[in-house]
Amino acid sequence: xxxxxxxxxxxxxxxxxxxxxxxxxxxxxxxxxxxxxxxxxxxxxxxxxxxxxxxxxxxxxxxxxxxxxxxxxxxxxxxxxxxxxxxxxxxxxxxxxxxxxxxxxxxxxxxxxxxxxxxxxxxxxxxxxxxxxxxxxxxxxxxxxxxxxxxxxxxxxxxxxxxxxxxxxxxxxxxxxxxxxxxxxxxxxxxxxxxxxxxxxxxxxxxxxxxxxxxxxxxxxxxxxxxxxxxxxxxxxxxxxxxxxxxxxxxxxxxxxxxxxxxxx
Amino acid sequence: xxxxxxxxxxxxxxxxxxxxxxxxxxxxxxxxxxxxxxxxxxxxxxxxxxxxxxxxxxxxxxxxxxxxxxxxxxxxxxxxxxxxxxxxxxxxxxxxxxxxxxxxxxxxxxxxxxxxxxxxxxxxxxxxxxxxxxxxxxxxxxxxxxxxxxxxxxxxxxxxxxxxxxxxxxxxxxxxxxxxxxxxxxxxxxxxxxxxxxxxxxxxxxxxxxxxxxxxxxxxxxxxxxxxxxxxxxxxxxxxxxxxxxxxxxxxxxxxxxxxxxxxxxxxxxxxxxxxxxxxxxxxxxxxxxxxxxxxxxxxxxxxxxxxxxxxxxxxxxxxxxxxxxxxxxxxxxxxxxxxxxxx
Numbered sequence: 001x002x003x004x005x006x007x008x009x010x011x012x013x014x015x016x017x018x019x020x021x022x023x024x025x026x027x028x029x030x031x032x033x034x035x036x037x038x039x040x041x042x043x044x045x046x047x048x049x050x051x052x053x054x055x056x057x058x059x060x061x062x063x064x065x066x067x068x069x070x071x072x073x074x075x076x077x078x079x080x081x082x083x084x085x086x087x088x089x090x091x092x093x094x095x096x097x098x099x100x101x102x103x104x105x106x107x108x109x110x111x112x113x114x115x116x117x118x119x120x121x122x123x124x125x126x127x128x129x130x131x132x133x134x135x136x137x138x139x140x141x142x143x144x145x146x147x148x149x150x151x152x153x154x155x156x157x158x159x160x161x162x163x164x165x166x167x168x169x170x171x172x173x174x175x176x177x178x179x180x181x182x183x184x185x186x187x188x189x190x191x192x193x194x195x196x197x198x199x200x201x202x203x204x205x206x207x208x209x210x211x212x213x214x215x216x217x218x219x220x221x222x223x224x225x226x227x228x229x230x231x232x233x234x235x236x237x238x239x240x241x242x243x244x245x246x247x248x249x250x251x252x253x254x255x256x257x258x259x260x261x262x263x264x265x
Numbered sequence: 266x267x268x269x270x271x272x273x274x275x276x277x278x279x280x281x282x283x284x285x286x287x288x289x290x291x292x293x294x295x296x297x298x299x300x301x302x303x304x305x306x307x308x309x310x311x312x313x314x315x316x317x318x319x320x321x322x323x324x325x326x327x328x329x330x331x332x333x334x335x336x337x338x339x340x341x342x343x344x345x346x347x348x349x350x351x352x353x354x355x356x357x358x359x360x361x362x363x364x365x366x367x368x369x370x371x372x373x374x375x376x377x378x379x380x381x382x383x384x385x386x387x388x389x390x391x392x393x394x395x396x397x398x399x400x401x402x403x404x405x406x407x408x409x410x411x412x413x414x415x416x417x418x419x420x421x422x423x424x425x426x427x428x429x430x431x432x433x434x435x436x437x438x439x440x441x442x443x444x445x446x447x448x449x450x451x452x453x454x455x456x457x458x459x460x461x462x463x464x465x466x467x468x469x470x471x472x473x474x475x476x477x478x479x480x481x482x483x484x485x486x487x488x489x490x491x492x493x494x495x496x497x498x499x500x501x502x503x504x505x506x507x508x509x510x511x512x513x514x515x516x517x518x519x520x521x522x523x524x525x526x527x528x529x530x531x532x533x534x535x536x537x538x539x540x541x542x543x544x545x546x547x548x549x550x551x552x553x554x555x556x557x558x559x560x561x562x563x564x565x566x567x568x569x570x571x572x573x574x575x576x577x578x579x580x581x582x583x584x585x586x587x588x589x590x591x592x593x594x595x596x597x598x599x600x601x602x603x604x605x606x607x608x609x
Contacts, residue, residue: 116420119528119549175604179597186590195550197384197561197578199586200375202328204297211290218286225279255297 002056003112005049006070006104012042013101020094035093042100043077050074057114062130063121065252066110071131073103075138079173083142086172088165091153095145125191133184133209139177140216140244146170147237150230158230167229170237178216185209196258205259208247215240277346285340292336296327341372360599367593371586378582386563391415391571394536398577406558406577409536413544415573416532417478417565419524422462425485427500429457430516444485454491455515461486464523465570466501477570480523489515529562531573547575 016038023031050070053061061067080096117126146169154163188206193199200206219236222228228236251257275281299319300311308316308325323330348365351357357365385400389412398404422444429450430437440448444462449455465476466484473486483502488495491514499508500519509516528548535543535555547553553560557579564574 116525116527119526122528123550125550172604175601179601182597183594186594189590190587193583194552195561197552197559197563197576198580199583202296202301207293207297211293214286214290214293218283221279221282251297 002049002052005045005052006107009042009045009049010101010104012038012045013097013104016042016097017094017101020090020097024090024094032090032093035097039077039080039093039097042097043074043081046070046074046077053114057116059117059121060127060131062126062134063117064111064115065249066107066112068130068134069103069107069110072134072137072141073100073107075135076100076103076141079135079138079142079176083169083173087146087169088162089149091149091166092145095149096142099141099145120195123191123195125187125194129184129187129191132180132187136177136180136184137244137248139173139180140241143170143173143177143237144241146173147234147241150234151238163230167233170233171223171229174216174219174237174240178213178220181209181213181216185213201258203259204251204255204257205247208243208251212240212243212247215243273346276343277350278343279347281343282340282347285336285343289333289336289340292327292333295324299324299327301326301328337372337375341369345369358600358603360596360603362596363592364596364600367589367591367596370589370592372589374582374584374586374589376582377585378580382578382580382582384576384578384580387560387575387577388564389531389573389575390569391573404577407556408542410560410575411534411536412531412573413534414532415565415571416530417570418527418530419478420527421524422464423480423483423524424522425459425462426520426522427457427485427487428518428520429455429489430518431455432514432516456490457517458488458490459485460488460497479567479570480521481568481570483519483521483523485519487517489517529565529573531562531575533560533575 016035019031019035019038023029023035050061053067057063062071077096077100080092084092146166150163150166150170154160154166157163185206188209189199192201192206215236219228219233219240222236223233251259300307303311303325305316305320308319312319319325323332327333344365348357348362352362383398383401383404385398385404387395387398387410389395389410391412391414394409394411396406396409398406425442425444426439427442427448428437428439431451436451438450440450440457442448442457442459444459447456447458450457461473463473463475463482463484463486464478465481467474467476467482473484476482480502485500487498487500489498490496493514496510496513496515498510498513498515498517500517501507502519502521505518506516531547533545533547533553534541535545535553543555545553547560547562549562552562559578559580561576561578562573563576566572
């Protein structure tokens with residue numbers, strides 16, 4: 001039942017992307033509306049999948065990479081809805097469908113077994129820390145999408161109304177992601193002090209989270225104090241999201257960490 | 266402009282921040298790529314001739330090196346002077362001021378931890394009492410800790426896999442059975458029941474028993490029944506064929522895939538002046554706080570079920586760091602809400 005829900009959800013994201021592409025190719029606005037409906041259906045199915053998994057396992061579906069990745073994809077679509085009215089042009093729906101599709105495809109490569117929690121994860125901090133971090137990554141993913149659209153579709157047209165809107169969207173989603181990332185790292189530090197007796201251990205996951213935070217700190221300061229915008233900010237957003245991906249995937253697979261249970265099992 | 270003024274201006278400039286941040290990022294990343302805190306022999310084996318240079322530059326302990334500490338200190342100074350300079354000239358927005366104060370407080374808390382924090386380990390066997398903490402000379406607790414019991418909880422008893430061979434018919438079949446349950450073989454003609462499970466089998470004065478819940482010597486007491494009657498068997502996962510009856514109609518091979526560990530639990534007594542002041546459980550995510558010291562469940566020995574290692578920590582920097590966390594969170598939230606209000 002659970003696997004079927006996720007498969008249908010994947011099909012809905014695919015249908016959304018196809019409808020958006022067809023709407024663009026054949027200039028039929030009603031196809032775009034079908035895309036919106038398929039995206040909403042995908043998100044509802046994903047919500048049902050996560051709720052069902054939470055109920056079956058008895059813990060928040062955030063205990064391994066499979067669960068956190070599904071949650072991140074869920075967060076991206078949820079934030080897409082929240083930011084809908086702020087997004088200029090028609091790029092947000094297709095970009096969100098495409099990214100969620102990729103993330104769910106990666107999920108298919110990971111172990112999806114429902115396993116009981118190891119002692120280190122048996123804490124309410126699991127829900128607080130991981131959910132906030134995943135929401136932060138989702139907001140930073142939206143910032144990356146806006147930057148990618150800016151760099152590909154509005155290259156050399158920085159004064160274009162949509163380009164200006166994309167730059168603002170990039171800034172806002174980055175600001176939200178940065179605030180959530182800060183809160184997530186702080187929650188993790190408080191949990192680490194409770195579980196391991198140290199709020200900071202220079203563990204590779206902690207260190208790369210700090211690096212991510214420092215990269216976005218630089219971006220936000222350059223924007224506020226040096227008025228960086230447009231292309232420069234878009235590249236910063238792309239680079240920042242590359243660091244997010246390394247922190248999330250790279251550390252789990254390439255480094256030995258106290259967070260190793262975050263990898264696939 | 267005098268050189269003195271130039272240095273002061275640079276220290277209070279955001280430009281310095283844009284040099285410091287890449288430096289801190291690069292060193293932080295290097296610390297995750299180069300294994301930290303290994304022995305000189307290990308580095309010599311891994312990096313050959315470069316090992317000397319690596320240890321000379323303190324790349325074997327980057328996060329405690331002079332350069333990294335200097336960069337963090339300079340970052341704190343730069344942040345403080347930048348904020349102060351802008352406060353004088355333009356009046357910094359209160360949310361930004363709070364955010365910066367939060368980061369400065371966290372850095373100050375980190376310094377307090379580094380200077381005044383003490384941590385070490387308290388390895389204990391059941392029944393043992395200690396107050397001297399290992400890992401830091403002269404670190405003695407103002408109370409004693411007695412380990413009264415140590416237990417490891419498991420999710421279930423694991424998966425018991427039995428391969429039964431019928432000596433008369435020459436057949437062999439494998440089945441999984443749960444402790445206390447029954448499995449059918451040969452289409453139900455033969456039934457195997459797991460009567461008792463002993464994860465760490467021993468024989469004491471009362472007979473068969475388990476020393477702990479760790480699967481150190483898993484043993485199953487079985488009953489195999491068929492049309493000719495029932496017979497009892499012992500099956501040992503680590504000693505196949507041990508205690509096998511040569512007259513039996515069956516041979517049994519036993520494998521155990523142990524259950525996952527659920528929790529480590531140390532039952533301790535806190536002794537003050539020889540009297541028991543408190544009895545508590547310490548588990549992962551459930552430390553014990555007593556008179557400014559925190560005791561954490563840190564380790565165990567799979568070969569010794571009566572051993573538990575506790576981590577002892579006394580860190581006066583924690584409240585300072587937490588105050589910084591609070592300031593940073595409130596400052597960022599304020600900035601975010603202010604931005605939203607401005608846009609709306």
